[in-house]
Amino acid sequence: MATHAAIVRPTIKTKSRLGGDELAKAFTFLFAALIIALTLLVVWQLWLGSTPTREKFGFTFLTSQLWNPVTDEFGALPFIYGTVLTSLLALLISVPLGVGAAIYLSELALPKLSNSLTFLVELLAAVPSVIFGLLAIFTLVPLMRDYVQPGLKQAFGFSPLFTGPAFGVGYLTAGIILAVMTFPFIISVSREALMAVPREQREAALALGATKWESTWQIVVPFARLGIMGSVFLGLARALGETMAVTMVIGNDPKIHASLISPGYTIAAVVANEFTEASGQMHASALVELGLVLFALTMVINGLAQVMIVLTTGKGSAKA
Amino acid sequence: MSTKTSARNQRRNAVNNVMLTLTAVCAFLTVSTLFLILSYLVYNGGKSVSLDFFTKLPLAPGQEGGGMANAILGSAVIILLASVIGLPIGFFAGIYLAEFSPKKLGFVIRYTADLLNGIPSIVIGIVAWTVIVKPLHQFSALAGGFALSLMLIPITARGTEQFLLEVPRTMREGALALGAPMWLTVASVIVPAARKGIMTSMILGVARISGETAPLLFTALGNNFWSTSLNQPTASLPVMIFTHATAPYEDWHRQAWAAGLVLLGLVLIANITARAIVSRGASLPK
Structure with missing residues (x-):
């Protein structure tokens, strides 16, 4: 039948159909290639835009603590410090909470409850950053200023981590708001990694007499560790690049402080605050170079996260 | 013992x-x-929130009342621009990834799309500024729309791809066995079968960019009046929330809360609708 059809059918028609497929492939490829072109455009523009400061300061840009737009002296260290510190503080809070919640959702909760709670967590991930900032300014900052920071000073005032006046804003406040913004990611990705652990692993542990917790903590969690690590890195990448909420509560002080309750600055926040009023070419270039640094930082973290998630859940960019 | x-x-x-x-x-x-x-x-x-909020322009600091009508319209215009640019590009790129891409090239494009998706929004803002605002010497809705479309493209592409791949193999094979060429199979069988999922991911993408503030700060900038062209600074709800919440005026804070409620309401409604469209149990793109 098939061969008969092939003989009867005019060859021209087969050719034109082949042409249609080639055309469709070429047409859609143009759009796919645009993704690569746009990503390269981002890198190229950041590189190009930061030429003046890259040439003037070289690597000292990354190690200098001086940020003075008036005298055209620019160093990124206070911002890098603030970005990394606030993100780590965020992870310190969100990793235990997020992984704990993910364990509950994948191991204990009934599927119906687990699905509805996960749905709510995903809604939380959809809340715009500026809304977190709005809430933080009017609720978290007064709370920190009046109760938390004075309390911390009273309890741990002997250590340099908790000294200085309580303004309400600062590294710790930013870290807390970033924690709330990152745990939706940690929960949903960790939950998937945990759910990808084969049933037999749990059953074998339980059959040997392990309690539910022992089976979860000693067998299931280690099995899914790469995926959980991936979720943490994903959360970290998000925290590093987070702009609005942090800008509204960080305190805008371009210096390095040991005290967690003191105001500071992050890369994203200084770009958001100073870019529109960048006074000269050098100032603008310094801010673009900060963008380049932030870009590089998040790309490395994101890349690591992708690899780990792919290795455990088989999802991500390697497989579709 | x-x-x-x-x-x-x-x-x-x-x-x-x-x-x-x-x-x-x-x-x-x-x-x-x-x-x-x-x-x-x-x-x-x-x-x-009051009727004034939706119908009036913002007033000068210190004066009571006024609204954010211009910011609501401005946000709509910027989001529409971003969607017109971003959704088709993402959609066709997604089709390429799911149906036509060779293995290695597909991986490279997929990885790049995830990379683009992971770029901090403030960095996207910088790039939109250097590409559009700087050469034209003008903050504009156009620059804001371009910035947001950069964020929308990878989301749409990966979402479209994922839902196309979820279409059962048998439907593909059925169409091909009937003698339809690949492009016709994609256009008349696979895409229609995945249309709910594709729509879902598009709605989610648009909802996500509609709350973005950082890419608009120095592209669309802001405006206290109506913008009459795409090549003018344009007000948007997220930026309004930021400027009003950080200003020292009591009445501006009130306006910021109202804007926050309206924005979050819209974003959550879009999210819930999108998830309701897609059938139960289908996984959503991350």
Whole structure:
């Protein structure tokens, strides 16, 4: 039948159909290639835009603590410090909470409850950053200023981590708001990694007499560790690049402080605050170079996260 | 001996109960933040939303009243621009990834799309500024739309791809077996079969960019009046929330709460609608 059809059918028609497929492939490829072109455009523009400061300061840009737009002296260290510190503080809070919640959702909760709670967590991930900032300014900052920071000073005032006046804003406040913004990611990705652990692993542990917790903590969690690590890195990448909420509560002080309750600055926040009023070419270039640094930082973290998630859940960019 | 083991077992059981309870506490603690956010916003925003908010222009600081009509329209214009640019590009790129791409090239494009998706929004803002605002010497809705489209493209592409791949093999093979060429199969069988999922991912993408503030700060900038062309600074709700919340005027704070409630309401409605469209059990693109 098939061969008969092939003989009867005019060859021209087969050719034109082949042409249609080639055309469709070429047409859609143009759009796919645009993704690569746009990503390269981002890198190229950041590189190009930061030429003046890259040439003037070289690597000292990354190690200098001086940020003075008036005298055209620019160093990124206070911002890098603030970005990394606030993100780590965020992870310190969100990793235990997020992984704990993910364990509950994948191991204990009934599927119906687990699905509805996960749905709510995903809604939380959809809340715009500026809304977190709005809430933080009017609720978290007064709370920190009046109760938390004075309390911390009273309890741990002997250590340099908790000294200085309580303004309400600062590294710790930013870290807390970033924690709330990152745990939706940690929960949903960790939950998937945990759910990808084969049933037999749990059953074998339980059959040997392990309690539910022992089976979860000693067998299931280690099995899914790469995926959980991936979720943490994903959360970290998000925290590093987070702009609005942090800008509204960080305190805008371009210096390095040991005290967690003191105001500071992050890369994203200084770009958001100073870019529109960048006074000269050098100032603008310094801010673009900060963008380049932030870009590089998040790309490395994101890349690591992708690899780990792919290795455990088989999802991500390697497989579709 | 037996008392020793039972003491040990008692401890193991106690640890079991404590830790499992703790994980439940973690789950409910995290979920409750959503309700905390919602209730606080409804409480403060509800007091401040009025008809004026939707119909009037902002007033000068110190004056009571006024609204954000221009920001609502401005946001709509910028989001529309971003969608017109971003959705078709993402859609066709997604079709290429799912149906036509060779293995290696597909991986490279997919990886790049995830990379683009992971770029901090403030960095996207910088690039839109250097590409559009700087050469034209003008903050504009156009620049804002371009910035947001950069974020929308990878989301749409990966979402489209994922839902196309979920179409059962048998449907593809059926169409091909009937003699349809690949392009016709894609256009008349696969894409229609995946249309709900594709729409879902598009709605989610648009909802995500509509709350973005950082890419608009120095592209669309802001405006206290109506913008009459795409090549003018344009007000948007997220930027308005930022400037009003950080300003020292009591009445501006009230307006910021109202804007926050309206924005979050729209974003959550879009999210819930999108998830309702897609059939139960289908996984959503991350």
